[in-house]
Amino acid sequence: MTINKSQGQSVNYVGLDLRNEVFTHGQLYVALSRATSQNGIKAVFPPNHQGTTTKNIVYPEVLLD
Amino acid sequence: MVFGGDFQQILPVIIKGSREDIVSASLQCSTLWPNITILHLTQNMRLRGDPNSVAFAQWLLDVGHGRNNTTAADGSIQLPQHMRCGDDMDALINAIYPGIGNLPLPQDHFLLERTILSSRNDEVADINDTILEKFPGELKVMHGANQLILEEGGEEQAPWPEEYLASIRTSGLPLSELKLKVGVPLMLLWNCPLQKASVMALAWSLLTSGTGYYKFVCSEAINLDPLPSFHESHSSVRSPVIHSNSLDSNSPFTSPSP
Numbered sequence: 001m002t003i004n005k006s007q008g009q010s011v012n013y014v015g016l017d018l019r020n021e022v023f024t025h026g027q028l029y030v031a032l033s034r035a036t037s038q039n040g041i042k043a044v045f046p047p048n049h050q051g052t053t054t055k056n057i058v059y060p061e062v063l064l065d
Numbered sequence: 066m067v068f069g070g071d072f073q074q075i076l077p078v079i080i081k082g083s084r085e086d087i088v089s090a091s092l093q094c095s096t097l098w099p100n101i102t103i104l105h106l107t108q109n110m111r112l113r114g115d116p117n118s119v120a121f122a123q124w125l126l127d128v129g130h131g132r133n134n135t136t137a138a139d140g141s142i143q144l145p146q147h148m149r150c151g152d153d154m155d156a157l158i159n160a161i162y163p164g165i166g167n168l169p170l171p172q173d174h175f176l177l178e179r180t181i182l183s184s185r186n187d188e189v190a191d192i193n194d195t196i197l198e199k200f201p202g203e204l205k206v207m208h209g210a211n212q213l214i215l216e217e218g219g220e221e222q223a224p225w226p227e228e229y230l231a232s233i234r235t236s237g238l239p240l241s242e243l244k245l246k247v248g249v250p251l252m253l254l255w256n257c258p259l260q261k262a263s264v265m266a267l268a269w270s271l272l273t274s275g276t277g278y279y280k281f282v283c284s285e286a287i288n289l290d291p292l293p294s295f296h297e298s299h300s301s302v303r304s305p306v307i308h309s310n311s312l313d314s315n316s317p318f319t320s321p322s323p
Contacts, residue, residue, distance in 0.1 A: 002189050003182045004075055010111050015161040015181035017154065017192065022184050025087065026075040028142070029129035031182050037115035038124075042150035044157040052149045056142040058131035059084060062072045062091055064103065 003031045012036050016043035021055035028056045068092060068101070073129030157181065158196055166199040170248040177250060187234045194244065202246040 003022065007030050014035040022028045035041045045054065070092065077090040092098060109125070112118035127133040128142065136142045150160045158165065161179050165171070181196075183189050197204070231241040 001180060001182065002186060003184050004078065006180065006182050007075055009180075011178055011180050013161050013179040015150070015157045015179075016148075017157070017181060017183035017188055019154070020183070020185055020188060024075065025084075026073055026129070027184055029073045029125065030075055032128060032144075033111070033125050034180070034182065036111055038117065038121040038145070039115075039147070041148050042157060042160045043144060043148045044150055044152075044154055047153070052144040052146055053141050054144065055140045056128060056131055056136045057140055058073075058129070058136065059076070059088055060131065062076060062088055062093060063130055064072060 003027045006030065006034050009034060010036055011040075013040045014042070016041065018043050018054045019046050022057055025057050025059040025062070028054070029058075071129075073126070154192065154195065158192075158199070162196065162199075165196065166201060168201050170201065173250070176248075190234055190240060197244055197246060197249065200246050200249060202248060205245050207243040207245070208241065 004027070011034055014031070016031050022031070032041060043052070043054075045052065072091070072093075076087050079086045079090055082090070088094065092101075109118065109122040112122050115121060124135070127135045131140075150157050158181070161181055162171075162176075181192055183192060234240060
């Protein structure tokens with residue numbers, strides 16, 4: 001399902017399709033925080049991409065602290 | 066009144082909205098905001114079972130804030146190395162859904178405690194198709210709307226090709242083909258009369274094209290063993306009008322105001 005639709009849910013095993021980077025505030029945080037443990041998260045990156053680098057978009061002006 | 070939320074999460078969706086549009090649609094920009102008392106929830110309840118939860122919960126907060134060296138000035142972030150899973154989607158599917166292609170069918174809880182997330186609707190549709198292909202069993206394809214009906218007062222136009230209608234993949238509108246196998250989970254996002262039909266393929270949605278109003282019409286309800294109410298098969302079900310305001314800009318349809 002889409003990251004947006006997953007907001008509010010919990011699952012034990014989360015696969016992240018990061019072949020396309022996230023495009024708005026909070027999407028990476030929501031995606032990573034659906035899992036009930038960090039070992040439940042696996043991700044796939046763009047083809048020919050060696051590391052684990054992706055994009056995180058944060059609009060600090062909406063954060064309270 | 067109590068508002069619950071977390072500003073690290075996704076903000077209200079504004080189609081083609083700028084950063085300013087999105088920020089100004091969030092609660093802090095409401096006239097109510099100065100009158101709201103802020104209470105903080107401080108424990109991550111989702112991670113209670115994880116022995117390393119304290120450090121991970123803190124890392125999540127840092128990611129959500131883009132702080133503590135998690136996120137570079139250009140927005141790039143390096144995730145923990147253990148999260149990397151192979152080189153392609155097949156590797157990810159095998160890691161999240163091990164043995165998905167084998168009988169016996171997985172238990173319901175196996176599927177319900179796993180998910181693959183993507184930022185894009187079209188990628189989600191492709192991933193679902195790929196997993197469904199691996200899943201054992203006979204594929205049943207339910208076809209949705211394949212015609213447009215001119216609303217009263219609308220202007221007659223050349224018919225849209227069926228192939229075009231079938232190709233629409235956008236937020237808020239179901240796919241033209243619902244592909245299912247017995248045992249796969251399904252999310253129902255609308256209230257529909259389940260006692261009359263187990264699952265509905267496509268409802269109808271109202272879209273406009275120029276000055277003409279058209280309805281997408283579904284005339285087929287779906288039943289799959291072993292869902293309940295099988296005796297009601299072939300009855301047709303209609304859902305309320307769906308106002309889709311997210312069709313892409315080269316679509317010939319635009320949305321009416323709800």
